[in-house]
Structure formats: C-alpha cells, structure tokens
Amino acid sequence: MMTQRVNIDKKVLSENDRLAAEIRSQLARKKIVTLNLVSSPGSGKTSLLEKTLAALKKELSIAVIAGDVQTQNDAVRLEKAGGPIVRPIITGGACHLDARMVSRVLAELPLDEVDLLFIENVGNLVCPSSYDLGEDMKVVLISTTEGDDKPLKYPGMFRRSSTMVINKVDLLGTSDFELSRARENALQINGSLKVFEVSCRSGEGLDKWYAWLGKLVSDKKGVSAPE
Amino acid sequence: MHELGIADSIVKTVLKEMEQRKLKHLQAVGVRVGVLTDVVPEALEFSFQAITNGTPLSSARLKIEQVPLRAKCRACGKEAEIEQFLFVCPHCENRDLEIIQGDELHIDYIETSDPEVGHG
Numbered sequence: 001m002m003t004q005r006v007n008i009d010k011k012v013l014s015e016n017d018r019l020a021a022e023i024r025s026q027l028a029r030k031k032i033v034t035l036n037l038v039s040s041p042g043s044g045k046t047s048l049l050e051k052t053l054a055a056l057k058k059e060l061s062i063a064v065i066a067g068d069v070q071t072q073n074d075a076v077r078l079e080k081a082g083g084p085i086v087r088p089i090i091t092g093g094a095c096h097l098d099a100r101m102v103s104r105v106l107a108e109l110p111l112d113e114v115d116l117l118f119i120e121n122v123g124n125l126v127c128p129s130s131y132d133l134g135e136d137m138k139v140v141l142i143s144t145t146e147g148d149d150k151p152l153k154y155p156g157m158f159r160r161s162s163t164m165v166i167n168k169v170d171l172l173g174t175s176d177f178e179l180s181r182a183r184e185n186a187l188q189i190n191g192s193l194k195v196f197e198v199s200c201r202s203g204e205g206l207d208k209w210y211a212w213l214g215k216l217v218s219d220k221k222g223v224s225a226p227e
Numbered sequence: 228m229h230e231l232g233i234a235d236s237i238v239k240t241v242l243k244e245m246e247q248r249k250l251k252h253l254q255a256v257g258v259r260v261g262v263l264t265d266v267v268p269e270a271l272e273f274s275f276q277a278i279t280n281g282t283p284l285s286s287a288r289l290k291i292e293q294v295p296l297r298a299k300c301r302a303c304g305k306e307a308e309i310e311q312f313l314f315v316c317p318h319c320e321n322r323d324l325e326i327i328q329g330d331e332l333h334i335d336y337i338e339t340s341d342p343e344v345g346h347g
Contacts, residue, residue: 008240008244011332015239126265159314159330190314
C-alpha cells in the first residue's frame with residue numbers, strides 16, 4: 001500500500017498561543033502591564049515580589065498570579081506583603097504555567113482595578129520558555145548563589161526574556177559568581193536584555209527596578225511619569 | 228520535562244486533523260523542533276510513544292527534524308547560522324539579530340496509507 005504524505009504545517013502550541021493572544025488583548029484593553037517572572041527555584045521570585053508589593057502598594061494596584069507545583073506558601077507570603085490581589089495556581093506537578101491556567105484565574109481578578117500584574121511562573125528555566133501567557137514581557141531572575149553561566153545553559157529562556165534581574169548582589173564575593181561575567185553571558189544570548197542588579201535582602205538596586213515598573217505602568221496608561 | 232506536554236499538544240492536533248480528513252491510521256507524524264526550544268528529541272519520542280498507546284496513533288512514528296538556529300542581522304542585513312547560541316553577527320559583530328529559524332515547534336506533515344485522503 002502506498003504511503004501518502006499530508007502536509008499539516010501547524011504550530012504545536014497553537015492552542016496555547018491562541019489563548020495567550022486572547023489574554024494579551026484583554027489585558028491591553030484594561031491597560032494592565034503584565035510581567036511573566038521566571039527563574040530557577042530559589043532565585044528569589046517571591047522575595048522580589050514581596051519587596052515590590054510593599055514598596056509600591058500606595059502608588060500602584062498590583063496583582064499577582066503565583067504559580068507553584070504544590071502549596072500556597074508563596075501566595076500566603078505575598079498576601080502578607082500587602083498584595084490584596086493574589087491568586088495561586090497550583091499546577092499539581094506540571095513544570096510550567098500555560099495560557100489556559102492563567103485565563104481561568106484572570107476571570108477571578110478585579111481587572112478594572114489592576115495597574116500591574118505579575119505572573120510568578122513555576123521555578124524552572126526550561127519549560128516555561130515555550131508557553132506564551134499573554135504577558136508584555138518575560139523577566140528572568142538569577143541570583144549570585146547560582147552559576148554565572150546560567151544564561152549559557154538556558155539560552156532559550158534568556159533569549160525570550162526582555163529583562164534580567166540579578167538578585168542577591170549583597171552576597172557577591174562569597175561565591176565564584178562574577179557580575180560582569182553573568183552580564184556578558186546574558187548579553188551574548190540576548191544583546192537587548194535590560195539588566196537590573198539588586199538585593200532583595202539589603203534593598204540595594206531596588207529603587208531602579210521600582211522606577212522602571214512605574215514607568216512601564218505610566219507608559220501603558222499613556223500619561224507621563226511624575227518627575 | 229515539558230516534552231510530555233508538547234507531545235500531548237501534538238497528539239491532540241493530529242487527532243483533530245485525522246478526524247477532519249477521515250483517516251484511521253497513521254504511519255508517521257513529522258515535526259520540526261528548533262534548538263532554542265530546549266526540547267530533547269529522545270524525551271519527545273518517548274512521551275509520544277507513551278501517550279499514543281491504545282489510540283489511533285499507536286502505530287505512528289514521530290519523525291523529528293532538529294532545526295539549527297539562523298538569524299538575520301538588523302544592522303548589515305546578512306544571514307548566518309548561530310552556533311552555540313552566540314548571538315553575534317559574524318559579518319559585523321552587531322548583537323541585534325532577528326531569529327529566522329531555530330525557535331519553532333511545528334507539526335509539518337502526517338504519513339498515512341489509508342486509501343482516501345480528504346483535504347478537509
């Protein structure tokens with residue numbers, strides 16, 4: 001019997017991409033800045049969000065969708081930090097969030113009140129990179145207690161991110177991590193990556209991060225940032 | 228291990244195509260996987276085998292074509308293959324490059340020996 005070849009030519013994740021596009025236009029209509037926060041486990045995604053919520057809660061209405069494989073621990077921490085709008089997604093084993101999970105949770109959020117939405121992805125630098133969640137951009141976080149070659153090991157994630165935050169700079173010198181090397185490795189993968197160097201523990205560098213977030217929100221709303 | 232989720236998306240899409248084209252059996256499913264997707268071909272094949280057991284796809288083999296990275300320089304306009312994820316234009320050393328292949332996850336074709344192939 002003859003075997004015939006039939007062309008399909010479809011994206012594998014076309015269903016996810018379709019939902020992500022719906023989410024993106026929904027969030028654009030509400031003028032909500034949406035950041036998909038990705039990192040290895042333990043880089044400090046939740047710490048960065050705790051600091052950010054506490055620092056900006058008077059100026060901005062921030063919502064967080066906190067993804068985790070198990071437990072609502074991160075969501076509980078974030079609620080304590082002053083985020084009244086925190087929703088957990090427990091993936092129950094899945095190593096990444098997908099657009100369907102985000103879409104379900106978005107329906108529960110008071111979007112009319114939100115200026116800035118963080119989607120805290122599952123701690124993993126491989127799987128979340130393929131799944132568009134409808135975000136404005138991915139923000140990848142690494143910390144100085146990891147290898148400074150992380151960008152070279154996970155090029156997909158660093159290439160698809162627009163911004164990189166290097167956390168735990170207060171611990172520089174206690175490990176072999178070199179800031180300049182980490183930066184250079186990341187820029188080699190993605191020359192247009194915006195880089196922040198912070199310590200969520202000491203507070204160092206966070207002012208620039210907050211100012212940048214504020215500007216993203218005011219740009220989205222179409223008003224000029226206060227001087 | 229996102230290969231299982233990706234295999235699941237492939238199977239769902241292919242089953243839908245089979246239904247539309249009234250196909251009962253497939254010999255193969257051809258996919259293109261860019262190196263930037265971090266998909267491990269062996270893990271994807273394994274996942275595909277595991278979840279197609281007992282489905283109309285059980286006899287289908289997953290044929291994976293790995294696609295190397297190519298990019299176009301936004302400064303000099305020339306194209307080049309990107310090796311080891313070093314995103315620097317080999318012609319002018321500019322770092323602002325547009326990826327033209329190597330980040331895709333695409334179902335290319337299916338192969339069938341069913342007599343009637345509809346074009347639905």
